[in-house]
Amino acid sequence: MAGPLFLVEDDLMFGQRARAAAARLGVAVESLTGQEAEVRNWHEDDVVLLQATLRPERQEALIDRLLQLRPAPHVVAVTGHLETALRQRLRARGARVAAHSAMDRALARALGLRADGPGAHASDPPV
Numbered sequence: 001m002a003g004p005l006f007l008v009e010d011d012l013m014f015g016q017r018a019r020a021a022a023a024r025l026g027v028a029v030e031s032l033t034g035q036e037a038e039v040r041n042w043h044e045d046d047v048v049l050l051q052a053t054l055r056p057e058r059q060e061a062l063i064d065r066l067l068q069l070r071p072a073p074h075v076v077a078v079t080g081h082l083e084t085a086l087r088q089r090l091r092a093r094g095a096r097v098a099a100h101s102a103m104d105r106a107l108a109r110a111l112g113l114r115a116d117g118p119g120a121h122a123s124d125p126p127v
Contacts, residue, residue, distance in 0.1 A: 003027030046073035
């Protein structure tokens with residue numbers, strides 16, 4: 001089983017959507033604040049999920065700090081479809097970027113899972 005998924009939780013609605021996506025993928029969620037994320041000892045296969053839309057300057061700075069750590073976690077930043085400039089900046093920083101509607105698929109890829117069932121690994125043959 002992959003996970004847990006580390007969720008930088010600064011918005012109740014986003015947190016609920018992220019938990020629902022993780023449940024569909026069969027992974028546990030561990031919530032943390034941005035400050036906790038900055039000081040945590042990460043492993044290279046850890047996945048951090050955050051919403052970049054609210055307070056993007058703060059989230060971009062957090063992404064920079066996380067990706068400068070060694071080892072650095074994988075960072076999945078969620079935005080709206082039309083936030084093209086923000087999405088480009090996040091990608092340039094090294095984050096994986098997903099629209100809200102594609103969050104399940106992006107998380108599955110980051111966690112090494114297929115999005116078609118709880119606990120399904122990306123290396124498993126398709127059903």
